[in-house]
Amino acid sequence: MEVNVEARRILAVSISKLYxxxxxxxxxxxxxxxxxxxxxxxxxxxxxxxRESEQPNGEQPATEEPMDTNCDPKEKARLAPDLADTSADMxxxxxxxxxxxxxxxxxxxxxxxxxxxxxxxRGKASAAPDFLPSKRARxxxxxxRYAAPVGSCRAGxxxxxxxxxxxxxxxxF
Amino acid sequence: xxxVDSPGGDMQWCFSQVKGAxxxxxxxxxxxxxxxxxxxxxxxxxxxxxGRVVIFQQEIENKSxxxxxxxxxxxxxxxxxxxxxxxxxxxEIEEKINKIRWLPQKNAAQFLLSxxxxxxxxxxISERDKRxxxxxxxxxxxxxxxxxxxxxxxxxxxxxxDLMVEASxxxxxxxxxxxxxxxxxxxSDHETYLSADDLRVNLWHLEITDRSFNIVDIKPTNMEELxxxxxxxxxxxxxxxxxxxxxxxxxxxxCDMRESALCDRHTKLFEEPxxxxxxxxxxxxxxxxxxxxxxxxxxxxxxxxxxxxKIWDLNMENRPVETYQVHEYLRSKxxxxxxxxxxxxxxxxxxxxxxxxxxxxxxNNFFRMFDRSQRRDVMLEASRENSKPMQVLKxxxxxxxGKRKKDEISVDSLDFNKKILxxxxxxxxxxxxxxxxxxxxxxxxxxx
Numbered sequence: 001m002e003v004n005v006e007a008r009r010i011l012a013v014s015i016s017k018l019y020x021x022x023x024x025x026x027x028x029x030x031x032x033x034x035x036x037x038x039x040x041x042x043x044x045x046x047x048x049x050x051r052e053s054e055q056p057n058g059e060q061p062a063t064e065e066p067m068d069t070n071c072d073p074k075e076k077a078r079l080a081p082d083l084a085d086t087s088a089d090m091x092x093x094x095x096x097x098x099x100x101x102x103x104x105x106x107x108x109x110x111x112x113x114x115x116x117x118x119x120x121x122r123g124k125a126s127a128a129p130d131f132l133p134s135k136r137a138r139x140x141x142x143x144x145r146y147a148a149p150v151g152s153c154r155a156g157x158x159x160x161x162x163x164x165x166x167x168x169x170x171x172x173f
Numbered sequence: 174x175x176x177v178d179s180p181g182g183d184m185q186w187c188f189s190q191v192k193g194a195x196x197x198x199x200x201x202x203x204x205x206x207x208x209x210x211x212x213x214x215x216x217x218x219x220x221x222x223x224g225r226v227v228i229f230q231q232e233i234e235n236k237s238x239x240x241x242x243x244x245x246x247x248x249x250x251x252x253x254x255x256x257x258x259x260x261x262x263x264x265e266i267e268e269k270i271n272k273i274r275w276l277p278q279k280n281a282a283q284f285l286l287s288x289x290x291x292x293x294x295x296x297x298i299s300e301r302d303k304r305x306x307x308x309x310x311x312x313x314x315x316x317x318x319x320x321x322x323x324x325x326x327x328x329x330x331x332x333x334x335d336l337m338v339e340a341s342x343x344x345x346x347x348x349x350x351x352x353x354x355x356x357x358x359x360x361s362d363h364e365t366y367l368s369a370d371d372l373r374v375n376l377w378h379l380e381i382t383d384r385s386f387n388i389v390d391i392k393p394t395n396m397e398e399l400x401x402x403x404x405x406x407x408x409x410x411x412x413x414x415x416x417x418x419x420x421x422x423x424x425x426x427x428c429d430m431r432e433s434a435l436c437d438r439h440t441k442l443f444e445e446p447x448x449x450x451x452x453x454x455x456x457x458x459x460x461x462x463x464x465x466x467x468x469x470x471x472x473x474x475x476x477x478x479x480x481x482x483k484i485w486d487l488n489m490e491n492r493p494v495e496t497y498q499v500h501e502y503l504r505s506k507x508x509x510x511x512x513x514x515x516x517x518x519x520x521x522x523x524x525x526x527x528x529x530x531x532x533x534x535x536x537n538n539f540f541r542m543f544d545r546s547q548r549r550d551v552m553l554e555a556s557r558e559n560s561k562p563m564q565v566l567k568x569x570x571x572x573x574x575g576k577r578k579k580d581e582i583s584v585d586s587l588d589f590n591k592k593i594l595x596x597x598x599x600x601x602x603x604x605x606x607x608x609x610x611x612x613x614x615x616x617x618x619x620x621x
Binding site: 032 | 259262264265266267269290352353371372399400401402404421454455457458461508511512514517
């Protein structure tokens with residue numbers, strides 16, 4: 001559990017560094033961006049593997065990359081330049097998918113249509129980075145959020161782990 | 174002075190000089206970004222974040238005496254690079270000087286290469302100590318004489334004048350790098366040099382500015398698959414066909430330009446297997462190599478990663494022959510160092526003239542020397558408090574935890590804003606130049 005908290009913190013720090021590096025003089029540094037993305041990947045892997053071990057019934061937490069698992073290649077190609085342009089649009093999307101620590105079942109974002117997803121992801125208003133206060137209602141004990149049925153998007157468990165691709169972290173030069 | 178208590182072997186380092194502003198409020202433009210001695214050690218060049226180059230010249234008081242004091246004084250100052258704007262990408266190009274490399278001297282003038290993120294320049298530094306006098310057609314102030322007033326002819330003569338040192342840009346090597354240039358290295362053939370950015374290494378001829386040859390390209394077709402970048406590159410000191418480049422994964426590749434035009438396939442690959450017990454979130458960052466330097470002999474090379482210095486024998490690829498921990502007490506602090514960005518600091522390293530000692534910097538204005546032959550090491554500090562003339566530097570110790578002994582400093586008291594990233598060692602003598610944020614310290618060995 002401590003590792004989980006640590007991983008979340010590191011992810012939050014990494015995302016804020018990515019934000020900050022956008023306004024750096026001299027432009028984004030490829031080396032630094034690469035290292036940041038590697039740390040984020042490790043933290044995310046640890047975070048998700050520790051969450052998996054908390055849910056032995058096999059139900060997976062929401063993935064951060066519904067884009068990859070749901071979008072068809074054309075959609076992805078269309079979105080990739082947008083993602084590549086501003087990591088701000090990506091970063092909230094990444095943290096968006098991380099759970100609040102106080103609820104076990106999250107809103108299923110994978111089952112939204114790609115079109116809906118893309119609109120949602122690009123809107124800054126809808127993106128709430130993990131380290132900011134949550135805007136979602138706190139669950140009372142016994143309450144449940146609506147959980148979408150386990151769909152085909154959940155099938156590729158192994159895929160999503162590697163799916164935070166550098167394309168989404170490192171803007172295309 | 175070769176006693177056991179004398180760390181660093183027989184050497185006793187003394188303060189010699191300090192250059193730069195005294196006040197604590199550091200102007201960003203004054204931050205030193207590179208330090209380099211020329212091949213004789215007579216000249217010492219520094220580059221800063223403001224794009225300026227300052228060259229110091231050694232004035233030796235009586236070198237024949239066993240304890241001579243060498244003093245470096247300002248020889249030339251010039252603006253090498255200016256900030257630029259890339260309109261296509263909407264990006265500012267910093268004027269910070271990333272590297273300076275001297276060319277071996279061929280005539281009276283000195284030449285150096287200086288580079289920022291995108292452009293390399295060849296500068297000629299020449300002395301002028303005579304000026305022509307006695308023109309027939311011009312007055313002393315340059316005004317043209319009335320031709321009718323000239324009644325006789327004379328031969329102009331050269332008369333002495335105050336020494337003037339002029340720096341002029343002789344070549345500008347531009348538009349060859351998409352990514353940020355991290356290294357420049359002059360070949361032993363004295364005709365070519367390489368420049369390296371995150372993904373490519375280019376070969377230039379010093380006389381030709383409108384083209385360069387790409388000799389290494391590690392850019393993947395799909396940038397999503399990028400896992401490794403080039404962090405430093407250097408030519409072999411004697412073999413003009415050989416160079417190395419280091420990567421963010423802690424790998425060094427040695428390439429032979431005779432094998433193919435594009436050296437994407439290395440001749441040798443140097444990598445030490447990772448110690449699984451040291452695995453952490455930050456393992457990848459701290460294994461990234463920040464500097465690679467061949468020994469003067471050409472037999473070894475040294476790499477610097479975040480926590481250590483490694484010496485590699487070019488004949489052995491699977492592990493370094495020597496590893497020195499620079500500041501192992503930081504290993505448990507990696508998370509904090511990640512948060513305050515220090516983990517991204519790129520420390521350089523250097524060899525002494527006969528390859529027996531290596532030096533690198535650390536935090537709190539500490540720097541380390543590792544004596545390879547005597548198996549001794551020392552940590553010293555560059556600070557204004559220890560800057561009385563010829564004051565001997567006291568060895569410093571950091572206490573990792575537990576009881577702090579007298580004179581030790583605890584890890585948590587270290588000032589991580591005071592970092593020594595750039596150091597240089599005189600090619601022949603025991604004189605070192607150590608750059609703190611905005612000051613340049615010169616130390617020399619007491620006995621020398």
